Amino acid sequence: MIEKILIANRGEIALRVIKTCKILGIKSVAVYSDEDVNSLHVKNATESYHIGEASPAQSYLNQDKIIEVALASGADALHPGYGFLSENADFTILCEKKKINFIGPSGKAMHLCGDKMKCKAVMEKANVPTVPGSSDLVKDVDDAVKIASKIGYPVLLKSVFGGGGRGIRLVNNDNELREAFEAATGESMAAFGKSALLVEKFLQKIRHIEFQIGRDSHGNAVHIFERECSIQRRNQKLIEMSPSPVVDQKIRDKIGELAIKAAIAVDYENLGTAEFLRIDDGSFYFIEINARLQVEHPVTELVSGLDLVKLQIDIANGEEIPFKQKDLVLNGCAIECRINAEDTFLDFAPSTGPVPDVKIPSGPGVRVDTYLYPGCSVSSFYDSLMAKLVTWGETFDESRRRMRTALNDFYIEGVETSIPLYKTILESKEFIEGKLSTDFLKRYKILDRLKDDLKKEILSKSDVALAAAVIHSEYLKSRVKSSPGQNIRWKAQMDRA
C-alpha cells in the first residue's frame, strides 16, 4: 500500500495531487527549484525538498536528483503529473529499477505510446482506425500515387525531415502529387542527402475528441467518456468539455470501445487518454495515447464524480477498478478554460512577472485548480498555465453561463491572461451551437471579435474610469496642498473614508 508519494512536478498539478493525498491520508513529498521556493506546492506538501536551479533541466527534469530525494524521503511511490518527466519511458524504467512505484503505465507501454509510427502500426493490427495514409515511408512515386488513390484526395505529402509545417505539401490529384514528389525529393536530397516521404489524408474542419481510459493490473478496462478539446491555439488546447456536442451515447459506446481496444493493444495500465480526430462526416481516427494524467482531467471528474488521482493511486496499488463500464453515468456538462499567462494579441506570447493581487471565482458548480495567490509570481522558466477554471452544470448552457460569470469574477493583476479571449468565445454563437474545430479561432475571426468586445467593455466602464480619475486628482491635490476651507474638510473626509 502506497503511504508516501513524491510528486515530481510543480504548479497546479502538484497541488492537485497533494489534495488527494491529504484526503486519503497519504504523505506527500514536494520537490522545488530555486524559482519555486515560495510556491504553494512547497507549502502544502507534508515534506518539501529543494532539487536545483530554476531551469527545468537542472531541477524538474533531473532524474537522478529526483530519485535521490524519493529514496531519502522514504517515498514508496512517485506521481509525475503532466509535462516534465511524465512521459519519459527511461525515467519510468529508472523508477521501476529503484523499486519506486511509478504512478502510470509501465516503461514498455510508455515507450510504445511515444513512438508514433510503431504505435500506429500496432493500432492498425488491432483494428483501431488511424488517419489513412502510408503506414510507413513510401517506396517511390508510384507507391505514393497508389496510396493516394486508395485514401482519396486531397492528401498531404510529408517529409520526415520537416517538422513544424516545413516539408508538407497539399496535393489534389495524381499530377500534383507526381510534381510535388519530385520537388520534395530534390529538396530533401539537396538539404539532407536523403529523402523520406509519407502520404497522409488531408483532414479538414477537424475536431479533437479524446477518451479517458483506465486499465488495472487485473486486465479490467473502462473508458470514462470523452472530452472535446477542439478549441486550440498553436496546437495547444484552450477549452475542453465533456460531453462533446457531437457525441451521443451510441457514438460514445462505439469510440469508447475503440479507446479501450487501443489501451489493451499497447498493454496500457493505469489512467491514460486515447486521442482521436473527428471529421465532419462523423469518422474518428485514432492519433495517439497520452500516457499520463491530462491537464483537462477535472472535466471528466465533474461529469463522472470520480477522483481520477485517487483512481490512479488505487490502480498503482494493484487494486481493481471499483466499477464496471455499465455503472458509469455521464452527469451534466463540464467546461474547462485554461487560464494562461499570455498576451492574446502578441501571438499568445508569454507574459510573466509578479502577481500582486488575485481574486479567484467561486460558487455553485465552480472549481478552480491554481497555484496563484496574492503576491505570487509567474515564472518564465515554466509553462504558461496559471489556473484551470472548470464549471459544471446540469446542461451545457448552465455550465457555459457559470463559466461566463466565473471568468468575469476572475481577476489576476500584473500579467496578461487569456480570460478576455474566453469571454468572447463563450459568448460566440458558434460556441453556443457547438460548432467547434481546431481552427475555431481563425475560422470565426475570434480575435477581431475580441478587439470589439474589449472596446465595448472599456466604453461601458468609461464613466466609472472618468469618475475615479477626477476623484483621484482631487484626492492628490488635497494631500499635497494644505489649503484652507473646503480642502481641509475634504481631506478629513477622505482620510476617514
Add this chain to the structure above:
Amino acid sequence: MIEKILIANRGEIALRVIKTCKILGIKSVAVYSDEDVNSLHVKNATESYHIGEASPAQSYLNQDKIIEVALASGADALHPGYGFLSENADFTILCEKKKINFIGPSGKAMHLCGDKMKCKAVMEKANVPTVPGSSDLVKDVDDAVKIASKIGYPVLLKSVFGGGGRGIRLVNNDNELREAFEAATGESMAAFGKSALLVEKFLQKIRHIEFQIGRDSHGNAVHIFERECSIQRRNQKLIEMSPSPVVDQKIRDKIGELAIKAAIAVDYENLGTAEFLRIDDGSFYFIEINARLQVEHPVTELVSGLDLVKLQIDIANGEEIPFKQKDLVLNGCAIECRINAEDTFLDFAPSTGPVPDVKIPSGPGVRVDTYLYPGCSVSSFYDSLMAKLVTWGETFDESRRRMRTALNDFYIEGVETSIPLYKTILESKEFIEGKLSTDFLKRYKILDRLKDDLKKEILSKSDVALAAAVIHSEYLKSRVKSSPGQNIRWKAQMDRA
C-alpha cells in the same frame, strides 16, 4: 418574466442569490445597513441601496423602507433569503399588494405554516402523522389522562405560556400526570391568571430529518430528497447531510410522499422544507414546514445537481417545474458544516470583531458559501453564521474526508469559530457510523473529546511554535541592537529572507 430582483437580506445568502441572478442575466438589487456598507453583497449586486441603521429593526426588518427601495429601483421581484422577513406573512402580503413578485409561498400559505397548532390540525386532516398528543388545549385533568394513555407514557405536559423549556414537565404515569397538572395549573393561574396546557408524546433519541419540497403554480409537486440535520446545539443545526444514513429509497419514497402531501395540504407554492422528527423505531412525525429557502439548501444542490435559487425564480415566473419526481436521482453524498463565529467552550457564545485574514478552502467537491474576505468584520448585530462549508463525495466517506481536509484548510483570524468542534465530530466513531441524534454533542461527550483533540493538536505543533519563538526573539534582538559580528550578518540575512 423577472428581470430585476431585490434581495431583502445580507451575508452569504444575499451573495448566493446574487450569484444565480448573474448566471441568469437577472439584475440584482442589494440593500444594506450602516454596518454592512463594506459587505460583499453590496459590492457584488448590480445596484445597492442603503436602508438604515445597524439594528435589524431599523434596516433588514423595515418593511416599508424595503418596499420603497424595491419600487424605486424598479425591481419586479423580491427574494427574502432566510431569517429577517422571509417568513413574515404580513410582508408577503404587502409585496403582493405592491405587485412585487415575492419569491416564495403566498401570504396565506405562509400564515398557515407559521401557526403551529393550525398547521398540525391541517396535517392531521391530510393524514400526515404529527407528534402524538392533544391536537388542541386539554379541557381538564381527565382529558389529559385520557390522551396520555392513548399515546403512551412518558409524555410532556406543556404550558402554552412557557417557551424555552419553561413550563414543560416530563411525566411517566397517570399519578405523575395528575400531580403535574395541578401544579402547572396553579403556577400558571398565579402568574398569568389563566392556564392552558397541552399533552405531547415525549420522544427520545430524536433525529431531525427534513425533505426539500417544490410545488409550482400548475400544481406539480416534487420532493428533492431528505437532509439529515440531527447534529445541533441549542436547537440550531450545525451539520447537515444528504442522504440520511437511515433513509433508504423505500423510506425516501414514503416520507417524500408525505412531504408532498403536507405541501399540498397548505397549498404551498415554490420551494419549502417539510421537517420531521424520526425516532429509533423508524417512525417519522411531521413537525412543521419552513416556508423559505433553507440555510442548508446547498446539500440538496450537490446531490441533485439543481440550482434551487434558479428553481425558485422559475416557479415565481409561473413556469412548470422542469422535471418529474422519477427523473430525480440522488447522486453521491453531501455534508454541510455551518461555520459560526462562536466560542464552543463559552456555551457557544458569539464571537465578533474584525477578521484580518481568511483562507478559504477549495478543491474537488468543495463548495464554500461565505461573506468573509480578508479585512472584513463579523458584526454582533446579525447572526453568527459566517460561512457554509459543503463537500460532495461519491460516498459518505469521501465526502467526510473532503470535509475533514477542508476544515483543516479553513483559517479565520480574529474570531472564535466552530471549526475545531467539527473536526472532532467528523473524526468521531459515532459520526462515521451514522449514529446521529439531536443530543449528539451531549450523548457522546463531544466537548470533552474536543478538549483532548485541541491539546493533542497543540502538542503536535509545539516544536514548530518553539522554533518560531526562539527565531522571533533573535530577530527582534537583531533589529533592536546594532551589535558587532554575527548579529550584523544575521540581520542582513533576515532582511533578505
Add this chain to the structure above:
Amino acid sequence: MEYKIEDIDKKFDAEVLQNLGNSEFVVKIKGKERNLKILNITSKGIEFILDQSYHFVKYLEDSTAKMRVVVDGVPITLNRHHQLNEIVYKNVGGSGSEGDSQLYLKSQIPGKVVSVNVKEGDKVKKGDVICVLESMKMQVSIKGHKDGTVKKLKLKKGASVAKNDILAEIE
C-alpha cells in the same frame, strides 16, 4: 530559554544553536537538533521550513511573559518561563475565565446590555447573574466570577460593551 505551552504542566526548552548563513539555522527544540530555513520573516510572522516541512507562524501578541502565536492555523500560547510568570499564570487559569483573586468582572463577548441584575453594594456569590447581554440574536447571562460585594458597576441598560470590557468590580 524555557517555555510553558498553554496550561500543559511541563517545561519545554528551545534555543538557536547556530547561524549557518543563507537564512539557515540549527535550532535545538526539546533537546533535539533541527534544521530551520527561513523563507520570509517580518515582525508579524514567519515562514520557514523546519527539517523538510513548511510552516507559517503568525505572532499575535508578544509580551515579556507570554507570546500568542498561530502555528499553521492553530492558535497556541507560549509562556516564557520565569519564577514570577508561574505565579501569575496559575492565578489567571488556563480555561479563559478569570481567577478568584481578580477584582474585575470582564465581558468575554461583545453585546448590548439587556438587563442589569445587581446594584452597587449588593453582596453576590460566584455564579450569580450580574447582567444579561444580547449578541447575535442570543441572550447571554454574565455570571459573577467570585463571592464578594459589587463595588462598582460599569454597566448601563442599552449600552454596548466590547469583548474584555470591565463590567463590574467585585471585592
Add this chain to the structure above:
Amino acid sequence: MEYKIEDIDKKFDAEVLQNLGNSEFVVKIKGKERNLKILNITSKGIEFILDQSYHFVKYLEDSTAKMRVVVDGVPITLNRHHQLNEIVYKNVGGSGSEGDSQLYLKSQIPGKVVSVNVKEGDKVKKGDVICVLESMKMQVSIKGHKDGTVKKLKLKKGASVAKNDILAEIE
C-alpha cells in the same frame, strides 16, 4: 478636465461639481451629473458607489500625461488631454507596438536570448527578425519596428531580458 480613453477618437469630460460632505460628491461625467459616495480611498485605489452601483478602481500608473487604472477588473488607459499629449499619443500608437519614430526596440516579453540575428551596423527593414527569445517553452521572434541601421545591440546569446528592456537602437 478632458480625457481620451485608450485609442478611442473622442474626448470625454469629467469634473467634481460639489462636495456634499460625508464622503459624498456630485461629479459630472460626459455632461451628466452623478452621485458618488466614497467607501474607501488610498493613493493606490478607490472603492465607491456611483449612483447605486459599487465599483473598485485600482491606480496602476499616474503620470501627467496618462493614467492606467483597473476598473472592476478591466484595465483602462486614460490620457489627459493636452495639445502636447495628443502628438505623443499618436506617435506611440494604441496597439502596444512602438511607433516608427522611436529609436529603441524594446522587448514586449521577458525571456532568454536564443539567437541574435543581426550585427551592429547592419541595415534592417521593418519586420526583420532581430533576435529570438525563449520564454515558457516557446520561441518568439522579435522583429524590427522600422527600417534603419542597427546602431547598438544590447543583446547577448544566453542572457535574460525583462519586459520593456531595450534590445537594440535602430536609427
